[in-house]
Amino acid sequence: MTGKMAVIYSDDYLKYYLSPNHPLRPQRLALAIRLMREIGVFNNQNVTMVEPGECEEVELELVHSPEYIELVKTLSKTGEGYLDYGDTPAFPRMFEVTRKIVGGSLKAADLLNKGEVQHAFNIGGGLHHATRSRASGFCVFNDIACTVRYIQKKYQLKRIMVVDLDCHHADGTQDTFYSESGVLTVSLHEDGTYLFPGSGFVFEDGEGEGKGYCVNVPLPPYTFDEAYLYAFNEIVPPLARAYKPELILQQSGVDTHYTDPLTSEALTIRAFLNVVKTMHSLAHELCDGKYLLFGGGGYQIGVVARAWASMLCELLNISIPEETPEAWREFYNSVSKEIGLNYAAPTKMEDPEVKVEERAKKMVFEDLKQVVQDVKERIFPVHGLDF
Ligand SMILES: [Zn+2]
Ligand SMILES: [Zn+2]
Structure with missing residues (x-):
């Protein structure tokens, strides 16, 4: 199952720099690309790195209002003020930099739909x-939603599935497609009772034509690998097989990791790899391998790099080294020092075993079983599935 794959990246992505000390540090991406390079991903004959261009303004208008685009353009000139109530500060050249990120996602869509690659990963994307x-929530333009609209318009696809793994609910993407059946959105995220943006409950299941095509799986805090994979496997593969998408998109935020400073979930990189393995085989089974991955959240810079580099290895069927390369550790340490983090570089690619107390385990599992049952009752009949 190793087809051709593109990694979409530009150093300009590093200019998506919201403010000093903002948790969405652009260095995450530099570290991820460097780790991919050091472990030899780019020596693989099936993978190419592709530099995107800026998207056109009309491509932003597929999703965003002209007034909002104007506002971004204006604030981009000075880089001062906020775009929302305080999470998303304006920054200089924000308009151009974000257009490049959206351009990267559209580039990925073109490569896939023209059959030049089977998989593509825009690590700067995922602004859900x-x-x-x-x-x-740190997102200026929704590149995922723009990509879906672009594909619908240019390639006339009728069934697109978007799976969002970020720890935060994919509210912007959900809103865009809430009343459509041509886009099946699935978001697995920490329960909105505990985490921004406070939405993504099971009862948010679409409206009109879109009823049953918006799927939310709120996870209790401390959801660990085994529980997460249970929920994922109960819901995502059966829905994908019933829906038969022509293309699968995936927001690959890794802020569900047990060390993430912004969230309360307890996953390890092993769970991410397990999910990618399943998604990858679904893409080959259902849509000719067409699988477009976006980046997303993740606020431990070492985790983001190790997780995304490992995912690429999984997709390319190359083995993941046990140790992180020395040259990468040096780069990590210099970056860490520069931004005042002073964590030592991770030496292993994998995470250690995470111990979850039996009692906590039982509680999480019980909560999650109920969530899975609620989702199935609400969504599965629409797709002709038993629950
Ligand atoms: Zn493949
Ligand atoms: Zn997130």
Whole structure:
């Protein structure tokens, strides 16, 4: 199952720099690319790195209102003020830099739909909170939603599946497609009772034509690998097989990791790899391998790099080294020092075993079983599935 694959990246992505000390540090991406390079991903004959261009303004208008685009353009000139109530500060050249990120996702869509590659990963993409008329949660323009609209328009696809793994609910993406059956959105995220943006409950299941095509799986805090994979496997593969998408998109935020400073989930990189393995085989089984991955959240810079580099190895069927390369550790340490983090570089690619107390385990599992049952009762009949 190793087809051709593109990694979409530009150093300009590093200019998506919201403010000093903002948790969405652009260095995450530099570290990820460097780790991919050091472990030999780019020596693989099946993978190429592709530099994107800026998307056109009309491509932003597929999702965003002209007024909001104007606002971004204006604030981009000075880089001062906020785009929302405080999470998303304006920054200089924000308009151009974000257009490049959206351009990267559209580039990935073109490569896939023209059959030049089977998989593509835009590591700067995944800005899932932005919605028609506003920025939110560090996201200026919603590149995922723009990509779906672009594909619908240019390639006339009728069934697109978007799976969002980020720890935060994919509210912007959900809003865009809430009343459509041509896009099946699935978001697995920490329960909105405990985490921004406070939405993504099971009862948010679409409206009109879109009823049953918006799927939310709120996870209790401390969800660990085994529980997460249970929920994922109960819901995502059966829905994908019933829906038969022509293309699978995936937001690959890794802020569900047990060390993430912004969230309370307890996953390890092993769970991410397990999910990618399943998604990858679903893409080959259902849509000719067409699998477009976006980046997303993840606020431990070492985790983001190790997780995304490992995912690429999984997709390319190359083995993941046990140790992180020395040259990468040096780079990590210099970056860490520069931004004042002073964590030592991770020496292993894998995570250690995470111990979860039996009692906590039982509680998480019980909560999650109920969530899975609720999701199935609400969504599965629409797709002709038993629950
Ligand atoms: Zn493949
Ligand atoms: Zn997130």
